[in-house]
Amino acid sequence: MAETIRKDLEYENDPNLVHNAPTKVRVKKKIRTFKRYIPFFIMLAPGLLYLLINNYLPMFGLVIAFKDFNFVKGILGSEWVGFKNFEFLFKTQDAFIITRNTLLYNGFFIVLNTVSAVGVAILLNEIRKVFFVRLYQSIILIPFLISMVVVSYLVYAGLSVESGILNNTILPLLGLEPISWYMEPKYWPFILPIINLWKSIGFFTIIFFSAILGIDKEYYEAATLDGASKWQQIKKITIPLISPVIIMMTLLSIGRIFYSDFGLFYQVPLNSGMLYDTTNVIDTYVYRGLLQLGDIGMASAAGFYQSIVGFILVLIANLIVRKRSKDNALF
Amino acid sequence: MTKETRRWQWISHICLASISIFCIIPFLLLIISSISDEMSILQNGYSFLPESFSRDAYLYLWEQRGQLIRAYGITIFVTVVGTSIGLALTALLAYPLSRKDLPLGKFFTFLVFFTLLFNGGLVPTYYVYTQIFDIKNTIWALIIPVLLVNGFNVLLMRTFFMNTIPDAVLESARIDGAGEFRAFFSIVLPLSLPILATIGLLQTIMYWNDWMNGLIYLTDPSLYSIQNILNRILTDIQFLTSNSDYAAQSGKTISQLPSATIRMAIAVVGILPIIVAYPFFQKYLVKGITIGSVK
Numbered sequence: 001m002a003e004t005i006r007k008d009l010e011y012e013n014d015p016n017l018v019h020n021a022p023t024k025v026r027v028k029k030k031i032r033t034f035k036r037y038i039p040f041f042i043m044l045a046p047g048l049l050y051l052l053i054n055n056y057l058p059m060f061g062l063v064i065a066f067k068d069f070n071f072v073k074g075i076l077g078s079e080w081v082g083f084k085n086f087e088f089l090f091k092t093q094d095a096f097i098i099t100r101n102t103l104l105y106n107g108f109f110i111v112l113n114t115v116s117a118v119g120v121a122i123l124l125n126e127i128r129k130v131f132f133v134r135l136y137q138s139i140i141l142i143p144f145l146i147s148m149v150v151v152s153y154l155v156y157a158g159l160s161v162e163s164g165i166l167n168n169t170i171l172p173l174l175g176l177e178p179i180s181w182y183m184e185p186k187y188w189p190f191i192l193p194i195i196n197l198w199k200s201i202g203f204f205t206i207i208f209f210s211a212i213l214g215i216d217k218e219y220y221e222a223a224t225l226d227g228a229s230k231w232q233q234i235k236k237i238t239i240p241l242i243s244p245v246i247i248m249m250t251l252l253s254i255g256r257i258f259y260s261d262f263g264l265f266y267q268v269p270l271n272s273g274m275l276y277d278t279t280n281v282i283d284t285y286v287y288r289g290l291l292q293l294g295d296i297g298m299a300s301a302a303g304f305y306q307s308i309v310g311f312i313l314v315l316i317a318n319l320i321v322r323k324r325s326k327d328n329a330l331f
Numbered sequence: 332m333t334k335e336t337r338r339w340q341w342i343s344h345i346c347l348a349s350i351s352i353f354c355i356i357p358f359l360l361l362i363i364s365s366i367s368d369e370m371s372i373l374q375n376g377y378s379f380l381p382e383s384f385s386r387d388a389y390l391y392l393w394e395q396r397g398q399l400i401r402a403y404g405i406t407i408f409v410t411v412v413g414t415s416i417g418l419a420l421t422a423l424l425a426y427p428l429s430r431k432d433l434p435l436g437k438f439f440t441f442l443v444f445f446t447l448l449f450n451g452g453l454v455p456t457y458y459v460y461t462q463i464f465d466i467k468n469t470i471w472a473l474i475i476p477v478l479l480v481n482g483f484n485v486l487l488m489r490t491f492f493m494n495t496i497p498d499a500v501l502e503s504a505r506i507d508g509a510g511e512f513r514a515f516f517s518i519v520l521p522l523s524l525p526i527l528a529t530i531g532l533l534q535t536i537m538y539w540n541d542w543m544n545g546l547i548y549l550t551d552p553s554l555y556s557i558q559n560i561l562n563r564i565l566t567d568i569q570f571l572t573s574n575s576d577y578a579a580q581s582g583k584t585i586s587q588l589p590s591a592t593i594r595m596a597i598a599v600v601g602i603l604p605i606i607v608a609y610p611f612f613q614k615y616l617v618k619g620i621t622i623g624s625v626k
Binding site: 033034037039040041043044046047048050051053054055056057058059060061062064065071074075120123124126127128132135136137138139140141142143145146147148149150152153154156157158160162163164165167168169198201202203206207210229230262263267270271283286287290291296299300303304306307310311314315 | 335336339340342343344346347348350351353354355357358360361364372373375376377378379420421423424425426427428430433434439442443446447448449450451452453454455456457458459462463464475476477479480482485510511512515536539540541542543547558561562565566591594595598601602605606609610613616617620621
């Protein structure tokens with residue numbers, strides 16, 4: 001056994017040997033190499049099969065958007081309707097609202113999260129005692145650990161009309177009237193970014209903090225010797241040196257800007273119909289269309305729109321990343 | 332320490348302490364509310380300083396424990412099974428792809444990679460899992476869709492295998508007559524414990540916190556995980572009661588339930604395990620986040 005393998009390797013390593021070998025041997029060798037890889041194909045089969053079912057089958061299912069789909073008739077049995085579903089979708093006000101909400105919220109999240117997390121990471125880097133660095137880091141990561149359902153409970157304790165702490169304690173202290181938070185859409189463009197920041201700041205801080213830790217300490221020593229102030233060091237050393245990471249993270253988020261955190265927009269506002277104007281995004285629209293309203297035509301058209309535009313955005317974002325640094329690009 | 336350094340120390344400590352408080356204060360409100368007296372909440376709302384305390388909410392949950400224990404059982408089952416199968420499939424898929432000499436290797440890697448760029452979205456996925464594979468209202472609905480294998484994790488693990496498993500070690504194993512499976516289980520996996528632990532941890536948290544699969548594929552409450560119960564109860568406090576004869580037993584009507592505090596108590600029960608375990612896995616979580624971001 002070992003003998004034959006070693007022979008195989010000899011053939012592989014020495015092109016002359018392969019070329020000079022008679023054809024029969026070459027074919028035999030090919031079969032044998034292939035045989036050698038059979039265990040590998042067995043290993044990758046189950047995982048690949050899963051991806052085919054979970055990811056590739058639904059890609060073909062996108063044709064639903066061009067059909068008058070009916071669960072009883074199935075995909076093949078349903079009739080083609082061309083672009084009818086899209087016509088209906090884009091005639092409604094909804095198409096504009098969900099696109100606007102998705103883009104504006106996610107765009108704002110990117111800016112807010114990045115600026116805040118870079119700030120926190122810089123402050124964290126100033127702390128000398130390792131104990132405190134660990135402590136702060138652990139605490140601000142706690143919200144990242146819990147599900148959006150639990151977040152919606154925490155928000156409810158704050159905003160509930162009858163018993164929320166805002167209406168009962170904080171607003172009266174400021175001399176303000178109680179507000180029906182779950183019925184007034186105008187407040188949610190402020191509420192949602194705060195919740196999103198609260199939940200994800202720990203995650204982004206860790207990424208930027210680890211980038212700062214990677215900076216060579218000698219830069220700071222030299223700067224201190226030259227009499228540079230802390231503020232100057234932050235502006236001239238820290239930020240420029242972590243900017244590749246900042247740009248990378250931003251571009252990757254831009255690539256995902258057409259997808260939103262479903263829980264944040266569905267569960268946290270308690271699926272309140274009065275708030276749709278400022279809480280409805282593509283993901284929640286598709287979910288409601290499919291499972292609550294039974295409007296599969298519109299849902300599948302919106303889903304198709306999201307898949308295609310999302311795909312184009314990922315490609316563009318990656319193209320830009322790739323131009324800056326090949327290592328950081330997805331492909 | 333110069334004067335300036337000291338000043339920066341102070342500023343940083345003050346800012347970070349405030350941010351830390353901002354991050355945990357909602358949890359504090361949640362816990363205090365759950366042990367508040369229902370009456371004081373009805374009068375003054377949720378508060379850090381309630382007029383009186385009470386354990387009624389937890390007593391009520393204890394009476395309803397059957398359903399909560401069941402839900403916990405489901406969550407634990409789904410998390411353990413999902414993470415183990417997912418991790419196994421991920422490693423088994425990543426290892427062959429890490430071999431540079433695998434025939435069609437580039438093509439398979441691309442298949443994995445493409446799933447990160449493009450996906451069919453909810454409607455076709457729902458169709459596949461309900462019409463082609465009938466997993467609606469089965470436990471598999473909580474395990475299989477979306478969460479089991481993630482292309483990104485496969486590529487992460489592939490990179491790890493490529494960088495840390497020396498070819499020479501595998502070569503010598505093969506010369507010693509070990510089959511590929513033997514080599515994988517007795518050489519590759521033991522050398523890859525760090526990446527297995529990190530990805531396993533992230534996947535555990537994902538399964539533990541998932542409620543979307545339940546929301547989409549379950550209509551049968553007996554399969555609800557703890558997150559699905561939480562999801563339901565927030566808007567429908569009678570959900571727990573409607574599945575039992577609590578009202579009949581205790582002689583109380585539903586309107587007499589301490590519902591404002593029960594809500595908070597059940598959320599506390601929901602987050603307790605993850606908060607208790609957090610100090611133990613914190614280090615790995617930080618590692619996992621950084622690995623994922625810089626590849």
